[in-house]
Amino acid sequence: MHATDLFTIGNLLYAGAAGLLLIGLYGLVAKRNVLRALLALGLLDAGGNLLMVAVGYRPGADAPIAVGGMFPAGMVDPIPQALILTAIVIGVGVLALGLALAVRVYETWGTLDLQVMAERIAAGDRRSRQDNIPVPAAGSAVSETEEQSA
């Protein structure tokens, strides 16, 4: 395969979309910080959007919009574009919901690390938000009375 065949606009767009999808998925799998996971979700979102718009491409076609009362002769597929323009705004809404959850989780458990969080949830080890010092006595096993007093 010749080098110019490899670096076509289509290949670049597909590579970009697939790259965003893969980076986003890797972040979701390997990162344990909640904020990084949310960022990865945003990248995943962008990759999916880019892929769908790129699939709707037609060679030599224009945007499906009339200019001067006339539609262009060749137009790209309007359906992916219609889907994506709503999906972008919904991505913002979902990201806001995730961030709101992250704020409340941090206030309750005092950490954004998923593994530390899992340990604390298993131990019932709630922490106050301001000073990040455990409210019950430090230790892996927290008794019922200590938990209720917290």
Add this chain to the structure above:
Amino acid sequence: MKTKRELHLGGLIFIVGLGVLLAALLNQLGFGGAPMEVGQGMNALGGATTGAGNIVTSVVLSYRGLDTLGELTILFTAATGAGMLLARSREAELADAAAPGAIVRIAADLLFPFLLLLGFYIIIHGHVSPGGGFQGGAILAAAYFVPLLTGAGRGLDERSASLIEGLAGAAFIAIGLLALAMHHGFLAPIGPRGTLGHLFSAGSLPLLSSAIGLKVGAELAGVLAHMGQLEEKP
């Protein structure tokens, strides 16, 4: 419990495998040749059924109007959820925040009307040019977020935001039901089609677009206002 190294190694193997799979799929799909008959059919009809010069807007508001209603529901649910989660810090006082300098305050004040104008322009021209309710609504929300971000004002009042949001959502559904009564199709295009490319054309599409724009703008502004108030809590 997996160590950090194991987690990264497993993730990498998974991602490389998925990358090979995606590359094979995309290689078979080809670029610019995907068989998508429905979109080509809509393009061939042009503005004949809706009278809109922007076919993407026709798809969003008319052909797949029911899906758009579903998307609005998702956005509404996400915004409501974020609002409920953050509602506890409502009584935060903005007065305690560091006062913005004169340059920031005046710039924010100057920017506000232009952002509103641009947002409404994009919303009401959605059927003749690139734009529409979702895009314009996001700009409206940005207009209300600028004063909040600079600390120059309170931004959008929560009560009026939810009122606008509710009325706009109800208007969208009311127009859809009216079309159902007139043409036996939910969200079917109603009203005079007008001349292609003119502002007053495409029947009910500009109204639907305005409803979506106001709803999206109020929802996003509400969420951003909740997040902005969160910072002020000591």
